[in-house]
Amino acid sequence: MERPPIFHFNEQRADLQRAVVDRVIAEARDPVFLLNDAAYHEIRRLEPAGKTDEALEWRKLARMLGGLDRARATEILRDKAMWYAKDVNGNFDRRVYAFASRVLPAGMSVFLRPNVVAERHPLEILRGDAMAERIVTSGAIAHIRKLAELGTVVYVPTHLSNLDSPVFAYALQAAGLPPVTYGAGVNLFTNPVLSFFMRNLGAYRVDRRLRFELYKQVLKTYSSILIERGFHSLFFPGGTRSRSGGVERKLKLGLAGTGLEAFVRTSAQGRPRKVFFVPATINYMLTLEAETLIDDWLQEQGRARYIIEDDESTRLDRMTVLARKLVQMDESCAVRFGTPLDPFGNEVDEHGVSHDHRGRPIDPLSYVVRDGKPALDHARDAQYTRELGEVVMQHYLRDTIAMPTHVVATAAFALLRRRMPSADLFSLVRRRDEIVLPWQDMHDEIERTQRRVAELERREDIVLSSAVRGATATELLNDAERALNGYHSHAILRSREQGVALLDPKVLLYYQNRLAAHGVAWEGGIAR
Structure with a gap:
């Protein structure tokens, strides 16, 4: 089988960049307008950020635009388009891909769970099976x-x-x-681990702060040409x-x-x-x-x-x-x-x-x-x-795949709303460590939620994770509690002698929202 197209990306990298600029220039109806639009937006972005030297360059350009003929304006536009095309353009390193696909999953498994070495056969570790699970x-x-x-x-x-x-x-x-290939926001490149892999595995930079038409055209043209070329x-x-x-x-x-x-x-x-x-x-x-x-x-x-x-x-x-x-x-x-x-x-x-x-x-x-x-x-x-x-x-x-955290959060938030029927969203999420739900109520509501998502799965309107399908209410609660309380900055819900304490309804709201569009969880007016 042929190697995927992206393995030949770097052979086309320079030509891809030129093709993007050529198309942007060929389809530019008014070069002066595009330059003026870019100058306006960049001055507004750069000056409040204290980047006065860069803003000054754009101001100089804006002042000279009125005296430019089309040929000179097109020449400047080409230079700007080339600069942005270079900034956007991605890279693919086969060595990094080989490292990421063969070594990294195994390395992550060993680093993140050291006892995997004792639990598994060495060949399983090298294949990264622990992460695959x-x-x-x-x-x-x-x-x-x-x-x-x-x-x-x-x-x-x-x-x-x-x-x-x-x-x-x-x-x-x-x-x-x-x-x-994929577009990644420039903010992601501040993380050194993510940045290393994204820079070498086909990611191209998307700067959402740049809202002017020239940048949008460079970005869209780059994406279109990638797809045209089979990437x-x-x-x-x-x-x-x-x-x-x-x-x-x-x-x-x-x-x-x-x-x-x-x-x-x-x-x-x-x-x-x-x-x-x-x-x-x-x-x-x-x-x-x-x-x-x-x-x-x-x-x-x-x-x-x-x-x-x-x-x-x-x-x-x-x-x-x-x-x-x-x-x-x-x-x-x-x-x-x-x-x-x-x-x-x-x-x-x-x-x-x-x-x-x-x-x-x-x-x-x-x-x-x-x-x-x-x-x-x-x-x-x-x-x-x-x-x-x-x-x-x-x-x-x-x-969508329903997880135990989604099911339990949905049940807990439903009981919270039942306990406080007249409260609005913000009143509900401000309640911390004040509400304890009786065991039986929580057990019954988890079962009710589980039945509803199971019915949706029968209609092929959702998918249940293996941890939800066939689990008992107690197992679901234990799974969710173990997951939520070990990662977030504080406990989210905790089992107590008299019931289940809701310690952070705000985070429960986040997880229950995953089932809101299905009509299982409370919508609360959300669209995203």
Whole structure:
């Protein structure tokens, strides 16, 4: 079998950069407008941050724009576009990939759980089996493997944590799927461990502080050309991590839309390349940044900050504590790959053939033909991408994996609301170490929640983890308590003689929110 396209990435790196700039310049209707827009936004960003020298350079440029002819403006625009293309451009080091895929899982298992050496055969350790038991993969894996040979695969998973990118990369490797390119926020590069691997395993830099049109065009063009050239890709269409802990119900599809653009462009050029979208869910027993994220969501009353600069994912000590906790729990993280889709939301079979909602074969090219030829139409294609997003969100719900922490948090929060029926959300989450739920009430509510998610699974509207399916209420409570209380900065709930004490309803809210979109947990007005 041929090596995945990304193994040849560095051979195309310089040419890819030039191709991005050439296309941006060729499609720039008004170079002066693009430069003026960039100057305006950069001055507004840089001056409050105290970066006066950089802001001054942009001010100088802004003052001279009125006297430039188109040729000179285009020359300056090309220089700026090249600078941003260099900043965005990724890298793939085969040696780092070999290290990460063969050595790192075993090394992490030994480092994070030293007694694994005594418990396991040396060959099991070298294969990284201890870590494989903690990150479980499921879903349409064989199906996707075949499609990866027929076209370009674009993964669009849910987004809970800054660990999602390395976790998903590990899941791809464990499932025997080819590695991908993906955009990573520049804030992630402040973590030395994540930064090393991202810089060498296909990640390209996305600076969400840069909101001007030129940067957006460079970023989108870069993504489109990657897909056109057959590089499998990964986007988090939620845009940022889910602050509430809930399954995404609003998607930002800008970069994901480049998959459709790539399909249209290759078809128009007479070298059609199929593009397959794969929804996926990343599910954790524990989330690294749960406390920071739910704090942020509550403080902003649902209006999430665009970037959280400093949270648990930038602190190596918190990552180490979480990793130690996760390797003590079977199936502590589960990645589920959904049914592949074409760029228009139609399901695709193992031969790459699209089928409409009635199961009839359909030609995706028919969606983008104008005057008998495939052609880009930004308004039309934006609507197609929105429709794809609706289908992706439906797949998120059915492929969510319910963990013990989700079930127990849902039960506990339901009892808390029953105890305080007139309290609003903020009154509920402020109650700490004041509410003790009787054992029988907690036991009954966990069973009730478990029955509801089991019924949803029978209807194929959710998936239960093995730790939830068939477990007793006592086992679920013990699993959740053991998980929650060993990682977070303080205990979240604790068994006492008279019942279960709710020590931090705020964190319980975060974990129960994972089941809110399914109608099992309290919604509380959340959308993310």
